[in-house]
Amino acid sequence: MRQKHRPLDLEGAEALAAEALAHIATEPRIISRFLGLTGLSVDRLRAEADSPAILTAVLSYLLEDESLLLAFTAMTGRDPARVREAHNLLTGERNDFA
16 A cells, blocks of 8 residues: 655656656657657757656656556656646646545
């Protein structure tokens, strides 16, 4: 059973998203698909990797692909709900169900 975590703050959400970006960047097929869907170039991704827009796009990408989400959370030991929580923080959405 996974333990209950404290709510994420913005810094924690950004760190989780950066970790997710590092994860998808290790797989050429996955990062290529991400770049294609977002219209980003590799150079722009590198230059703006820590921007809220990029970090949000990374988490959206994970949340839209359950197998990718589950692979990331299994590798990191995170609960998939934490990814949703981080996404909500970065987008300003409320999540009163956590």
